[in-house]
Amino acid sequence: MATWIYSSRSADHIIEMAKVVAGGAEELKARKLLTYFSEPISPLRYAPHTLEIMVKLSRYECPTYLGPMVTAGGSGR
Numbered sequence: 001m002a003t004w005i006y007s008s009r010s011a012d013h014i015i016e017m018a019k020v021v022a023g024g025a026e027e028l029k030a031r032k033l034l035t036y037f038s039e040p041i042s043p044l045r046y047a048p049h050t051l052e053i054m055v056k057l058s059r060y061e062c063p064t065y066l067g068p069m070v071t072a073g074g075s076g077r
Helices: 010-022 025-031 048-058
Strands: 035-038 064-066
Touching: 010 025, 025 048, 035 048, 048 064
Parallel strands: 035 064
Antiparallel strands: none
């Protein structure tokens, strides 16, 4: 399931719920139930909470997609 995660703290709760659904931490790693779509902020960097979420999800080998978002003054037309 792809999800939008608001904060590092909410990531903890979402991961716990996903572990219950999957049947445990190892099963979560194997089933890849969570997918995180992250977006940069201007000027083309990631917010600290976004990086914390990526690290937490990486412990369970959950895919993270890096969104190519347009940022004011840095990209786009």
